[in-house]
Amino acid sequence: MNGYMGKLLKVNLTESKISIQPLDIELAKKYIGGSGLACRMLYDKIDKDTDPLGPENILMVMTGPLTGTFGPCTGKYAICAKSPLTDIWGESNSGGKFGPELKYAGFDGIIFDGISEKPVYLYINDGKAELKDAKKLWGKNITKTNEKIKKELKVEKVKIAAIGPAGENLVKYACVINDFGRAAGRTGMGAVMGSKKLKAIAVRGHGGVNVAKSNKLLEDGTKALKSVESSFVTQMFSSLGTSGYWDYAATLGDLSFKYFTQGSWDAAPKISGSALAETVLVNHGACFACPISCGRVVQVKEGKYKTNGIIKGTEYETLGSFGAALLVDDVEAIQKANEICDEIGVDTISAGVTIAYAYYLYDKGVLTKEDVGYELKWGDIDPAIELLESIAKREGFGDILAEGSYRMAQKLKQPLDEVAAVNKMEVPFHDPRAFFGMALTYATSWRGACHMTADNYQTDLGQPQIELGIVPSDRQSLEGKAATVANLQNYRSLYGAAIMCNFSFPPAEELAALFKDVIGDKYTIDDLKILGERLVNMKRIFNLKMGLTNENDRLPKILLKPLEGGTEGKVPDMDKLLKDYYEYRNWDPDTGKPNKEKLVELGLDVFIGDLEDDE
Numbered sequence: 001m002n003g004y005m006g007k008l009l010k011v012n013l014t015e016s017k018i019s020i021q022p023l024d025i026e027l028a029k030k031y032i033g034g035s036g037l038a039c040r041m042l043y044d045k046i047d048k049d050t051d052p053l054g055p056e057n058i059l060m061v062m063t064g065p066l067t068g069t070f071g072p073c074t075g076k077y078a079i080c081a082k083s084p085l086t087d088i089w090g091e092s093n094s095g096g097k098f099g100p101e102l103k104y105a106g107f108d109g110i111i112f113d114g115i116s117e118k119p120v121y122l123y124i125n126d127g128k129a130e131l132k133d134a135k136k137l138w139g140k141n142i143t144k145t146n147e148k149i150k151k152e153l154k155v156e157k158v159k160i161a162a163i164g165p166a167g168e169n170l171v172k173y174a175c176v177i178n179d180f181g182r183a184a185g186r187t188g189m190g191a192v193m194g195s196k197k198l199k200a201i202a203v204r205g206h207g208g209v210n211v212a213k214s215n216k217l218l219e220d221g222t223k224a225l226k227s228v229e230s231s232f233v234t235q236m237f238s239s240l241g242t243s244g245y246w247d248y249a250a251t252l253g254d255l256s257f258k259y260f261t262q263g264s265w266d267a268a269p270k271i272s273g274s275a276l277a278e279t280v281l282v283n284h285g286a287c288f289a290c291p292i293s294c295g296r297v298v299q300v301k302e303g304k305y306k307t308n309g310i311i312k313g314t315e316y317e318t319l320g321s322f323g324a325a326l327l328v329d330d331v332e333a334i335q336k337a338n339e340i341c342d343e344i345g346v347d348t349i350s351a352g353v354t355i356a357y358a359y360y361l362y363d364k365g366v367l368t369k370e371d372v373g374y375e376l377k378w379g380d381i382d383p384a385i386e387l388l389e390s391i392a393k394r395e396g397f398g399d400i401l402a403e404g405s406y407r408m409a410q411k412l413k414q415p416l417d418e419v420a421a422v423n424k425m426e427v428p429f430h431d432p433r434a435f436f437g438m439a440l441t442y443a444t445s446w447r448g449a450c451h452m453t454a455d456n457y458q459t460d461l462g463q464p465q466i467e468l469g470i471v472p473s474d475r476q477s478l479e480g481k482a483a484t485v486a487n488l489q490n491y492r493s494l495y496g497a498a499i500m501c502n503f504s505f506p507p508a509e510e511l512a513a514l515f516k517d518v519i520g521d522k523y524t525i526d527d528l529k530i531l532g533e534r535l536v537n538m539k540r541i542f543n544l545k546m547g548l549t550n551e552n553d554r555l556p557k558i559l560l561k562p563l564e565g566g567t568e569g570k571v572p573d574m575d576k577l578l579k580d581y582y583e584y585r586n587w588d589p590d591t592g593k594p595n596k597e598k599l600v601e602l603g604l605d606v607f608i609g610d611l612e613d614d615e
Helices: 025-031 034-043 098-104 142-153 189-195 214-229 232-240 242-252 273-279 316-324 331-344 348-364 382-393 405-411 436-444 456-460 481-498 508-519 525-545 574-585 596-601 605-613
Strands: 007-012 017-022 059-062 077-082 089-094 109-113 120-125 128-133 159-162 176-178 182-184 198-204 281-285 295-298
Touching: 007 128, 017 128, 025 034, 025 525, 034 059, 034 077, 034 089, 034 109, 034 481, 034 525, 059 189, 077 098, 077 182, 077 189, 089 176, 089 189, 089 525, 098 159, 098 198, 142 159, 142 198, 142 331, 176 189, 189 198, 214 508, 232 242, 232 273, 242 273, 242 316, 273 281, 273 331, 316 331, 316 348, 331 348, 331 382, 348 382, 348 405, 436 456, 436 481, 436 574, 456 481, 481 508, 481 525, 481 574, 508 525, 525 605, 596 605
Parallel strands: 007 109, 120 198
Antiparallel strands: 007 017, 059 077, 059 109, 077 089, 089 182, 120 128, 159 176, 159 198, 176 182, 281 295
């Protein structure tokens, strides 16, 4: 079996039983692996009434066939379940070295069901697994959890994915942290782990991954590596990390401010990638098999925002959520907020944007100091830092913030069109008014507002895949946008199954060669197109089962108000974009469901009856 280990570890937490389930190789090849295979498997087990934080929700930790092989940026793993934040498909992936280690230990993935009676963590070592008592770990932050597990196991090179107090207390956007600040950040998978009393997964493996053509993989992998090294993304992110895009984003209006209501900000350069490099940068770091090395390593050595030694530095999105959204221009303060997020285990996007929404309501007079416990003034990050601890513990106003901005608005009876979220998930910092393709991406993403399901801003800035129909165009035009977004979604869904990092973008024929070298079957560019489109439609079918309709494919009005600055007062015509999108996808515009002929074409005809039953 090439590319796959052939085994899934099945963990029944209710009964504390562990078993090995053979991988269905035909199903795996049809849905590849990662989030693609997980979605197909979970479709049969989860429905609209499944409580995301209940025992019936199933959590899958998955690798893909390329994970841990000689291909660029193949260090990812995916963690999937029904999301407690969005109530639809939940997936998040993370880099580092945890994913490859899981395969080297002998498994393609782990399936968790039920709820443990007491806190536990799972330890896997070269094909063997056991549940271990985590009572002494419960309540500990990420650093302490890692230290204690390594001390107990006496295995220094063990790779650990863990939750912090936020996950334990079921914060809706709690995340999973591995390998020095690498986060499976979005959709609340940390809360699902917490609901199951699963504190961590520790893995050590000494094996390898069998591939079909090892010599050819070395040749093709080297070629793909050189393509990645020469891309403009690599050039930008290697030198300044993801925040290397900051200044250009601000110029274009891709970065908006003051909770998405302001198009420009004179202080933006103070917290750019360059500013970070000049003040707090210590080093940089890379994930498995990565030539980009986008990770920043920083330290604030003194002052009120002094960090606990060397920490993982902020990404572009975190500078957005705790800087741009709050009008905070202190780069050291934002590092401290980021450190706390990583230690308590929360998604920095949802956490920062939810807090920014509270600032927005405070500014409107909806919230008061008596409600929050603090004065929430634009530019003052200190209340936000204090509120992070309250969120993790669900204390005071932090309990409301822990639900996310959408549910917070519902509780406070505020207009939902003023909440910067899609399908209850907070919007990241690629403004849909700057790149109209991102507007369509957010509206139709299978996990809520997400810039990773189709990073169209990169396409329009000059990173195409013409042979896949991923074609750059004027960033604020409508012509051809639907096709490009759909094709890019297809391709990125393939990345989420393989699994590869989105920053790796070799030509499609080079990716097809990697598939062929690793798995052994013949893969063409047309095969990649079909595989990716199948995965997107599978996730759409899952979400339809959860109750999603075409009415969910919308942006809130707060993101459609004209702004000054780089967007020049322009806003996307969502009706036109969605009409073109449904037509291109061959989805029914009245229901948002894939049409029968599309399902047959993609080998998804088994779901035709399910979709008809919903009508």
